[in-house]
Amino acid sequence: MTSAAPATGNARGRASRARLLDAAAECFGERGYAATRIADITAAAGMSPASFYRHFPDKDAILLEALEGPLGLLLEATGPLTEGSSVDPEAIVARNTEFFRVYARHRDVFRVLRELAAGHEPGLDAVWLDVRRGYVDRIERWLRRLQDQGALQTSDVAILADALGGVLDQLAYTRLALRPTPPTDEEIEALGRVSAEIWSRTLGG
Known part of the structure; x- marks a missing residue:
């Protein structure tokens, strides 16, 4: 690229x-x-x-720049949760809802990136993996703090972080990127709440 x-x-x-x-x-x-x-x-x-x-x-160059702002916002949306060290279900709802809200605003370019990455388009698979690694790393750091405090039991923190990130990835792609019309606020909020329920139950919160 x-x-x-x-x-x-x-x-x-x-x-x-x-x-x-x-x-x-x-x-x-x-x-x-x-x-x-x-x-x-x-x-x-x-x-x-x-x-x-x-x-x-x-064309590659304009795609990368068109993605730069949305990808930065998506990574920024994962920030607040990692500042804490507890399983607060409402904080998880707020954090995940913001992730879906950002994704929904830029769902067309995120769909293009996801599909190009899946097709191993040179350079674009690395772009997607880098940004995904950014927010999965934040989730992992949060989980390690929970583990250090005795609030989390898991056989592999890194895999658990990847799995929780995967809940967001897949819901965003299937429920937002692939839909023919923009989602409503209520639909975005439902995604945030249901994904948070999955996270909280997985973590025992």
């Missing part, structure tokens, strides 16, 4: 770049990565191909 060209410094250049990124996210979500052409992105943005190449060297 190649990296994006440096951002244009003036306000007009930044606005153009943002339009291209928004258009790319829309096109990737609607058409899939392989079927999206640079011409599709520029048409959706109302810009010329020459404008595209002033900002990005290729």
